[in-house]
Amino acid sequence: MGDVNIKFLAKELNLSTSTVSRALKDSYEISAETKMRVLALAKKLNYEPNPSASSLRGQKTKTIAVVIPEISNNFFALAINGIEKVARENNYHLLIYLTHENQEREKTYFSTLYNGRVDGVLISMSVQGSDTVHFEEFNQKGIPLVFFDRVCLKMPNTKITTDDYDSSYLATKHLIDVGCKKIAFLMISKNISIGEIRMKGYLDAIKNHTNQNPLILECSNDIEENYELVKTFIVKNKPDGIFSSVEYLAIECYNVCKEINLKIPDDIKIISFSNLQTAHLLNPSLTTIAQPAFNMGQTAAKLLLTAINKKGTSKITEPVVLKSRLILGNSTSPTARSSSNRRNRLRK
Amino acid sequence: MGDVNIKFLAKELNLSTSTVSRALKDSYEISAETKMRVLALAKKLNYEPNPSASSLRGQKTKTIAVVIPEISNNFFALAINGIEKVARENNYHLLIYLTHENQEREKTYFSTLYNGRVDGVLISMSVQGSDTVHFEEFNQKGIPLVFFDRVCLKMPNTKITTDDYDSSYLATKHLIDVGCKKIAFLMISKNISIGEIRMKGYLDAIKNHTNQNPLILECSNDIEENYELVKTFIVKNKPDGIFSSVEYLAIECYNVCKEINLKIPDDIKIISFSNLQTAHLLNPSLTTIAQPAFNMGQTAAKLLLTAINKKGTSKITEPVVLKSRLILGNSTSPTARSSSNRRNRLRK
């Protein structure tokens, strides 16, 4: 880095470093002519301030971190697009940390983040564990922390969610309306907000509109195991409708149906939370609850920057709620076929 | 940040800051007992070194940047997973910059990166523009820069690619083998390495194995326009086989076929470079050339870290080439139907 810095510019121009520094920041105390000379040379030499020095001195890094479970998932990818837009527009840099659903990793990340690496953090929680000490410590340090999607309801931080309860109620109701008599709910974990709340929407809809017994599969944290879990569950319980609370479980359902030769939507109907770009091109097209992922990321980032800029201002404790959309596909088309027919097929 | 730092630890323990610093780094000059005391207190108080101060002093940031066109794309998402794994294992932090195919933005990012923000950079180039000054400047500063996938062949930097020529030749040959008589090639831009090389594979296969005329659609940088471009192209040229060099153009083809009622694979066969998780669930399942995205990211990151750790060592100028895989789907199944039949349908 022994390169062009303020000291060097100062020497070249026969000025002091403070004058150069002020000129670069367009301070009112500096004469127009000096400013011009400084800026001209800075431009010519491609001067770029050293971020470590600025951060060390100024106690701000112009950097935010995003801690998410996974990136190969269109919801999070779109959310990052939203976050990135806000960051870019405000000249913030973006650090990415992937937990892969492992809470120990999440904690490790937080411990490296709370000493001046970033000005603020956005998080969507991992599934594993329900510890919150790392969040509490963070709040004590006074570093802004905003939750999105998978939020921690216990924490007093700003949170951005979608209308998970309503959407889940609606999704379940939709399956009921198209004639499902045995509706199952697939989830990853009750540990996280979206698991719990989406389940509640499912349970209430079932209770209010049918006399079915709830049928719930809580999957494993280990993604590898879930195909077998889903398959066993479907074979054993023979649901005629599935509401999947996360995208990849819906994909596993498609895979299972392909393998054991269940016809969607004739034998079984499927609806899922999903931001798949190809949902409408699947065979059959998948009925989805699509979250406003980009908007969520954007909103979360904006609120984080607001918190960063007005330090110590009151936090928004009530979650900011954005609406998801139901997008109909053929995976939940009503069918004439009787359900006994379907049972016979399964018995073979 | 007026928090727990080395000075504070030193005061608490009645030691000097230098002793504490050395103890934390397990220096051989420090007595076992002192080390123990220091480490114990550091742990108790959750001491974490200030990264700006370390960076400023030590001229290394333990941070790398990834500059990519887009993140909502499973290839890049998987590549980041690979990069993230290497970064995490080596305690590096990961900055993400999205160019959205805009070279001006790419340049802006590079200018903020070359003064001590990062120890190295990974890049997959944007489509727009063919300027390389920002790369050259970077090389002059001596900061390691590694290209992956969309590489710049002119630059002497380390590059990681897939066997794009061979894969494209193979993909084209596959369409020929299943009976296509009019094969089109869809690309985003000749400006980037993968565009040019994949086109060459297509052209050579066509030349060596058929007497067809090449039929190429170079799409727009503006993603919004491409649906119409693809539609017009297909309607006008009536290809019976399409080789798409990027995933999202294949998706547009599916959308177009749906709209104008062309049956895949009967009327038109489609093969595409793609890392779609749902390729096998599409209607019909898509034949893909799948790149080893995770492995590419991992390899690129490893080579970058190697370059960072052995500064000034010789660069690897020849691209490191990883192999893609052909995954057969029904979108290129051979059909008995005659091509004249198809033409009649289109005329209607």
Next chain:
DNA sequence: GTGAAAGCGCTAACAT
């Protein structure tokens, strides 16, 4: 084995 002091590059309070 430990301490004192300098300095990484920048900014801001305090001169003048």
Next chain:
DNA sequence: ATGTTAGCGCTTTCAC
């Protein structure tokens, strides 16, 4: 309008 100086937290050279 410009200069001097101190200090952000850390590491390292040089003393002892």
